[in-house]
Structures are given as structure tokens and as C-alpha cells.
Amino acid sequence: MLPDWFSKWNRENPTDVERPAIIFGAVGVAVIAVIALIVLGQPFATASLQTGPRGTGMEVVEFKSDLAKPDPTIELFLSSTSDPVVPTGSEQTAGAARENVPPGLENLTIENYDRLLAAMRAWTGIPDLFDDAESYQTAVGHVMITMTRNINENWDGHVNANKEVGVTCFTCHRGEPVPSEVWFKATPVSKATEGWSAVQNRTTPLSSFTSLPSDALETFLLDYGTIGVHDFESRVAGIPGKDDYPGIQHAERTYALMNYVANSLGVNCTFCHNTRAFYDGSQVTPQWGTESLGIQMVQEINNEYLVPLEGLLPEERLGPVHQDAPKAACKTCHKGYQQPLQGTNVIGDWPELATSEAPEYGN
Ligand code: HEC
Ligand code: HEC
Ligand code: HEC
Numbered sequence: 102m103l104p105d106w107f108s109k110w111n112r113e114n115p116t117d118v119e120r121p122a123i124i125f126g127a128v129g130v131a132v133i134a135v136i137a138l139i140v141l142g143q144p145f146a147t148a149s150l151q152t153g154p155r156g157t158g159m160e161v162v163e164f165k166s167d168l169a170k171p172d173p174t175i176e177l178f179l180s181s182t183s184d185p186v187v188p189t190g191s192e193q194t195a196g197a198a199r200e201n202v203p204p205g206l207e208n209l210t211i212e213n214y215d216r217l218l219a220a221m222r223a224w225t226g227i228p229d230l231f232d233d234a235e236s237y238q239t240a241v242g243h244v245m246i247t248m249t250r251n252i253n254e255n256w257d258g259h260v261n262a263n264k265e266v267g268v269t270c271f272t273c274h275r276g277e278p279v280p281s282e283v284w285f286k287a288t289p290v291s292k293a294t295e296g297w298s299a300v301q302n303r304t305t306p307l308s309s310f311t312s313l314p315s316d317a318l319e320t321f322l323l324d325y326g327t328i329g330v331h332d333f334e335s336r337v338a339g340i341p342g343k344d345d346y347p348g349i350q351h352a353e354r355t356y357a358l359m360n361y362v363a364n365s366l367g368v369n370c371t372f373c374h375n376t377r378a379f380y381d382g383s384q385v386t387p388q389w390g391t392e393s394l395g396i397q398m399v400q401e402i403n404n405e406y407l408v409p410l411e412g413l414l415p416e417e418r419l420g421p422v423h424q425d426a427p428k429a430a431c432k433t434c435h436k437g438y439q440q441p442l443q444g445t446n447v448i449g450d451w452p453e454l455a456t457s458e459a460p461e462y463g464n
Pocket of ligand 1: 427454
């Protein structure tokens with residue numbers, strides 16, 4: 102097909118085209134990759150939040166792409182919130198003008214009561230909440246109002262640790278009647294399944310899908326168990342796990358809790374600890390203290406408010422193994438974020454839920 106003179110010339114002047122092609126191709130790809138990185142940005146770029154002194158490696162590393170995506174439920178909250186109406190003193194109260202007003206809200210003005218009721222319905226996804234006085238949801242809702250006020254009033258060292266943030270029904274419920282990330286007891290039910298393996302090596306969310314014990318939340322966030330791995334006492338005098346010496350499984354349970362905590366907040370261990378000395382309370386960050394308060398707060402939420410709901414809730418709401426009421430923990434509010442709703446102030450517009458006393462309206 103090619104002219105004869107060309108085939109002849111080609112035969113007499115052999116040239117290595119492969120090597121230049123490879124070099125040219127490789128340089129070309131590299132140039133295109135660099136241009137793509139400059140134009141499109143590094144997809145795996147990270148940002149580090151320094152949490153401790155320099156040189157200790159105490160930092161939380163996150164992908165910038167994740168940080169750029171806000172929690173999508175923030176928008177849902179902002180669309181359900183409204184400004185409080187400062188009372189002039191001459192309005193009718195909800196207790197006089199409305200029916201089935203939950204205890205503690207009777208003295209609100211009609212306007213503020215109506216907006217709070219609409220918000221609570223949106224936040225829990227129950228459009229007729231408090232309409233039916235006989236419904237279990239009404240009875241549960243009454244407990245919830247008291248609980249929410251108690252959290253804001255008495256645990257503000259946690260829920261307002263950095264700035265005014267607070268909690269409302271939305272912090273846990275996010276538009277659903279049953280909040281996500283609630284938990285149930287998963288301890289063995291029969292004598293035959295008691296013991297070491299029965300709470301371990303089970304792929305449950307309670308153990309963050311590790312082989313660690315699944316009863317950490319129950320032990321520490323319900324039953325007031327002592328969190329701890331080691332101290333500097335000699336172990337020769339007794340047997341670990343017996344004679345009041347903490348056992349190995351107790352250490353594993355502590356790690357199970359810490360895994361759960363880190364996952365609930367989307368942080369790693371160095372957010373709170375200097376990992377060279379987990380035991381040393383003088384090498385921790387301020388967030389360690391916020392967590393300590395959080396643990397006590399969750400113990401109270403579970404024992405004072407949620408566990409007693411057991412008798413009120415219908416069967417399909419109860420736990421699969423023990424028929425126990427759903428319980429809350431860190432992730433029920435935090436949902437994987439360092440601060441719930443990424444630190445959005447949810448209580449500012451809702452003084453009615455901030456205190457068990459008469460709400461204070463700004464002016
Ligand atoms: C600390 C988290 C938390 C907060 C804050 C919270 N709730 Fe709940 N709520 C729960 C849990 C856990 C349940 C139990 C889930 C169930 O019913 O199975 C629940 C259940 C309910 C139910 C029963 C739903 C059903 O169909 O079983 C109602 C109604 C309710 N909450 C209303 C409210 C209202 C109103 C507020 C705000 C005043 C509120 N909750 C604040 C955690 C919370
Ligand atoms: C949000 C803060 C926070 C994060 C994140 C965190 N911890 Fe903790 N950790 C604490 C607090 C607070 C305690 C002490 C609790 C108590 O004694 O009541 C503790 C206790 C411990 C203990 C027991 C120390 C002792 O005295 O024996 C160990 C071990 C531990 N954490 C390991 C970890 C590991 C591993 C991770 C990461 C998977 C982690 N922690 C993540 C706050 C945190
Ligand atoms: C009732 C809802 C709720 C529960 C349950 C809860 N938290 Fe929080 N937590 C909050 C709110 C709201 C804030 C934001 C406070 C602020 O930034 O002012 C917060 C803040 C924190 C902070 C500080 C974060 C920072 O950036 O400084 C830590 C640490 C924390 N929580 C840990 C925990 C742990 C651990 C648990 C479980 C033992 C827990 N929380 C349970 C609502 C909750």
C-alpha cells in the first residue's frame with residue numbers, strides 16, 4: 102500500500118519508536134495529572150485539628166471533602182424554627198384557651214404555645230402529637246418535655262460547653278418518632294450463654310462491630326460501672342476479675358465504650374487523650390471533661406426518663422432480647438458529629454424548652 106521507496110527507506114533506517122513513545126506518554130500523563138490536581142483540587146486533602154501541645158501528635162485528621170459537606174439535617178431544623186413572640190402581658194394563656202396542653206406549658210401565651218406545638222410535631226414527625234389525651238405518645242411526650250428542659254437546665258456544662266447550643270426534641274428525633282441510634286440491652290438471657298464469649302465476638306453496633314464486649318453501654322451508661330483499664334497496683338495479691346481486681350474483660354469493655362464514643366463524635370482518641378498515657382487525667386484535653394459530664398448526663402437520661410417508659414411503650418417499640426425500653430447514648434444526639442448539628446444553636450429560639458421555670462423572652 103505504501104510506496105516502494107518508503108518501505109525501502111524504512112527498512113534501511115530502523116528507528117526505536119517504542120522508547121520515545123513511552124517517555125512521551127509518561128510525561129504527558131504526569132502533566133495532565135498535575136493540571137487536573139491544580140484545576141480540580143486534591144480529592145484526598147486533609148485538615149488537621151490540633152488538640153494537644155505541639156509534638157504530642159494530638160490531632161484529629163479529617164478529609165476536607167467531608168468537612169465541606171454540612172450535616173443535611175441542619176437545613177431541616179432551620180426550616181422548622183421560628184422567632185419567639187415576646188409577650189406583652191395581656192395575652193390569653195394556652196392553659197385557658199387550648200385543650201390537652203402538656204403539663205408545664207399552660208402559662209405560655211397562645212402564640213408561643215402554638216408555635217412550640219407545631220415545632221414539636223415537625224421535630225418528632227408526629228403530626229397529631231398531643232391531640233389524643235389517651236395516646237401513649239402523649240404520655241411519653243410529657244416525659245420528653247420534662248427531660249429536655251432538665252438537660253438544658255442542669256447539664257448546660259455539656260450541652261452549652263463551648264457556646265449556646267442546647268438541645269430540643271430535634272437533636273435526638275430529627276423528624277422521626279423513634280430517634281436513630283437508640284440502643285437495647287444485648288446481654289445473654291440464659292445461664293447457658295453466660296460468660297466470656299457470650300458478650301464478645303458478636304457483630305453488634307454496640308461493640309462498633311469489633312470482637313470487644315457488647316455490654317459496654319449497659320455497664321457504663323446505665324449501670325454506673327467504673328471506667329478504667331489499669332492502675333499501678335500490683336496484681337500478685339489477687340486474681341484479675343476476682344477479689345475486686347478489675348479483670349481483662351473489664352479493660353476490653355472500656356475500649357468498647359471508647360470506640361463507641363469516638364465513632365459517635367467522628368473523632369479519634371487524641372481528641373481527648375494523649376495516647377501515651379490513657380490513664381493520666383493531667384494529660385487530657387478539655388473535651389475529656391465534657392465527655393465525663395456527658396457520661397453522667399446519659400446515665401441520668403436513661404435511668405430517670407427512658408427506662409421508666411417501658412410500661413408506657415407498645416411492644417413493637419421494645420428491645421428484641423429483653424423487651425426493654427429504647428435507651429439513649431452519645432450518638433443519639435451527636436450522630437457522628439463532634440457537636441450535634443455541627444454546633445447549630447437550637448435552643449436560642451425556644452426559651453420554653455430551656456428551663457422548667459417561666460421562659461425568659463429577649464426583647
Ligand atoms: C435525649 C434524646 C431525646 C430528646 C431530647 C427527646 N426525645 Fe423523644 N424519645 C427519645 C427516645 C430514646 C424515645 C423512645 C423511642 C420509642 O418510643 O421507641 C423517644 C420517644 C418519644 C415519643 C414516642 C414516639 C413513639 O411513637 O413511640 C414521643 C411522642 C417523643 N419522644 C416526643 C418528644 C418531644 C416532644 C421532645 C421534645 C420536647 C423529645 N421527644 C425530646 C429521645 C429523645
Ligand atoms: C470525647 C473524649 C474521649 C475520646 C474521643 C476518647 N476517650 Fe477515652 N476516656 C475519656 C474519658 C472522659 C475517660 C474517663 C471516664 C471516666 O473515668 O469516667 C476515658 C477513659 C479511657 C480509658 C481508661 C483510662 C483508665 O483510667 O484506665 C482508656 C484506656 C481510654 N479512655 C482509651 C481511649 C481510646 C483507645 C480511645 C479511642 C478509640 C478513646 N479513649 C477516645 C474520654 C475520651
Ligand atoms: C442530649 C444530647 C447529647 C448527648 C446524649 C451527648 N451529647 Fe455531647 N454534646 C451535646 C451538645 C449539644 C454539645 C455541644 C456543646 C457546645 O459546643 O457548646 C455537645 C458537646 C460535646 C463535646 C464537646 C465537643 C467540642 O467540640 O468541644 C464532647 C466531647 C461530647 N459532647 C461528648 C459526648 C459523649 C462522650 C457523650 C456520651 C457519653 C455525649 N456527648 C452525649 C449534646 C449531647
